[in-house]
Amino acid sequence: MIDLTINTQLAEKILTGFIRTAITRSGFTKTLMGLSGGLDSAVSLYLSAKALGPENVLAVRMPYKTSPPETLEDAQRMIDELGVQSMTIEITDMVDPLINHYEKMSPLRAGNIMARMRMIVLYDQSAAFNGLVMGTSNKSELLLGYSTIFGDSAAAIQPIGDLYKTQVRQLACALGIPEKVIQKAPSADLWQDQTDEGELGFTYAEVDKLLHLLVDQRYRPEDCIAEGFAKPFVDRVLQLMQQNHFKRVMPPIAKLSQRTIGYDFLYLRDWGT
Amino acid sequence: MKIRIALAQFNTKLGDIDSNLKVHLEHIEEAKQQDADLIIFPELSLTGYALQDLVASSALMPHQNDPIFNKLIHASEDIDLMVGFVHEDRRHRFYIAAAYLSAGEIRHIHNKVYLPTYGMFDEGRFFAAGNSVRAFDTRFGRVGMLICEDFWHASLPYLLWLDGADILLFSSSSPGRGLSEDPRLSSSVWVEHTNRAYAGLFTNFVAHANRVGYEDGLNFWGGSTIFDPNGDLVVRIPDFESALTVAEIDLNQLHRTRARLPLLRDERKTLVLRELERILGEK
Numbered sequence: 001m002i003d004l005t006i007n008t009q010l011a012e013k014i015l016t017g018f019i020r021t022a023i024t025r026s027g028f029t030k031t032l033m034g035l036s037g038g039l040d041s042a043v044s045l046y047l048s049a050k051a052l053g054p055e056n057v058l059a060v061r062m063p064y065k066t067s068p069p070e071t072l073e074d075a076q077r078m079i080d081e082l083g084v085q086s087m088t089i090e091i092t093d094m095v096d097p098l099i100n101h102y103e104k105m106s107p108l109r110a111g112n113i114m115a116r117m118r119m120i121v122l123y124d125q126s127a128a129f130n131g132l133v134m135g136t137s138n139k140s141e142l143l144l145g146y147s148t149i150f151g152d153s154a155a156a157i158q159p160i161g162d163l164y165k166t167q168v169r170q171l172a173c174a175l176g177i178p179e180k181v182i183q184k185a186p187s188a189d190l191w192q193d194q195t196d197e198g199e200l201g202f203t204y205a206e207v208d209k210l211l212h213l214l215v216d217q218r219y220r221p222e223d224c225i226a227e228g229f230a231k232p233f234v235d236r237v238l239q240l241m242q243q244n245h246f247k248r249v250m251p252p253i254a255k256l257s258q259r260t261i262g263y264d265f266l267y268l269r270d271w272g273t
Numbered sequence: 274m275k276i277r278i279a280l281a282q283f284n285t286k287l288g289d290i291d292s293n294l295k296v297h298l299e300h301i302e303e304a305k306q307q308d309a310d311l312i313i314f315p316e317l318s319l320t321g322y323a324l325q326d327l328v329a330s331s332a333l334m335p336h337q338n339d340p341i342f343n344k345l346i347h348a349s350e351d352i353d354l355m356v357g358f359v360h361e362d363r364r365h366r367f368y369i370a371a372a373y374l375s376a377g378e379i380r381h382i383h384n385k386v387y388l389p390t391y392g393m394f395d396e397g398r399f400f401a402a403g404n405s406v407r408a409f410d411t412r413f414g415r416v417g418m419l420i421c422e423d424f425w426h427a428s429l430p431y432l433l434w435l436d437g438a439d440i441l442l443f444s445s446s447s448p449g450r451g452l453s454e455d456p457r458l459s460s461s462v463w464v465e466h467t468n469r470a471y472a473g474l475f476t477n478f479v480a481h482a483n484r485v486g487y488e489d490g491l492n493f494w495g496g497s498t499i500f501d502p503n504g505d506l507v508v509r510i511p512d513f514e515s516a517l518t519v520a521e522i523d524l525n526q527l528h529r530t531r532a533r534l535p536l537l538r539d540e541r542k543t544l545v546l547r548e549l550e551r552i553l554g555e556k
Contacts, residue, residue, distance in 0.1 A: 003453075003454070005453070005454040006452050006453065006454060007452065007453065007454050007455055007456055009456070010452065010455075010456060010457070010458070011452060013513060014449065014452075014492050014513070017487065017492065017513060018487055018490065018492060021486065021487040022487065157490075158490075162490075265326065266325040266326045267325055267326055267327065268287065268323050268325065268488055268489045269489050270287055270487075270488055270489050271287065271288070271327070272287075272288075273286075273287070
């Protein structure tokens, strides 16, 4: 049996310690993040508020004109509950000129433009607020590459990046996040009625188990099929993991000298802190 | 004979020896105030763990003339110390090392033999591997030191036991991993099980200092312990907490346990040697 149950108390202890250390060691006291009204940013917000105190956390709501008003309300409810700082910056007027610049614009391109505009807003606020941008990616979407490179993937730290979506949900329950947010269908909110699971073609409950075998338990693909996962599903997940690997690494530098960043110039990010 | 051992479970600053030395000296002072006879610091306690290209600039030659070691040697006049550092030998090879200092002298240096170079670990890329394991005499009897992966191989604690060590001093910078529904990480549970097993199987004291804090995304879980020759827990510092904890051990327990359970007496070293030679001779 594949069991993805986590001890949420232990996860909370390690992750709040991580956030506190990572933010303060580089001389900051504050963090900010986009708050969509969804699960991942909610968990990141609650963890950050616990780690740094609500006064040191800025939640930024960045709706587009098609964003459902209820997600804004869900976000506001969490802001009020935690007492964190907040602001709302609508991105419609920023992204529409570019979207409308072209006659045809696929939902994918438009979605990427929105994700990258939100990144620009957050990094601008990072300077204004004097805080570091908190990443809100989970392990499922990082492995599947379900993100916009230099968009939602851009962040200073990724506290929940080693928790599968189903585990993030367990942590959300323990943190006291509103039930409505926990139960909501995961969505990147890039176009109307978009859901992750609709777009991916499988549920997180299914794929998290498969990823756990493939990645954590080092099962071979044929072993996963023997465990009862359909071959097309296994093949598709492997393909997504491979073709999106570029989103998980720094761009390769062409080596010419004796010592090249990324190959033989190796320091932790924490170097000097 | 009763002795008081201090376990220093704390965070380090990566590559900043001056800052880490200051913390060492503070802990030593506090341990002395609590009448500790010996204080054990974690692996690479003077430098931090994931040094990568900081190894060469963090390395020390353990000697009276080294300004860092000089302070520690001086501090050891009142209390025995086990400290972790990057050891640069005369041929400029860099080792993960532990030094035992006592009565103003360097008594022993152990260079880490097993350098994990798999999974999340890359020690073999940056460090030379030690090539010996020796017990040594202290004012508390004969002891042996090992560093982290060294005691994931049963052979090294076994050799120290045969070499006369009644107290095993373990240090580590063990990254926490293995979150499940259990209240502790699987790394913490595993290490504690093995330490307890060594104490019980060798009817020895096993004292282990592990660090806490974070380096990039790695957490270090702490959970430093002392087990007695019955395999019973003497003290455990809570996971993830910075603390200096002093615990008393009664060395007479060795007499009592070994009177009941003569595992050391019955250990057949020549059989081990004969069978090892046979195994090594087989193709």
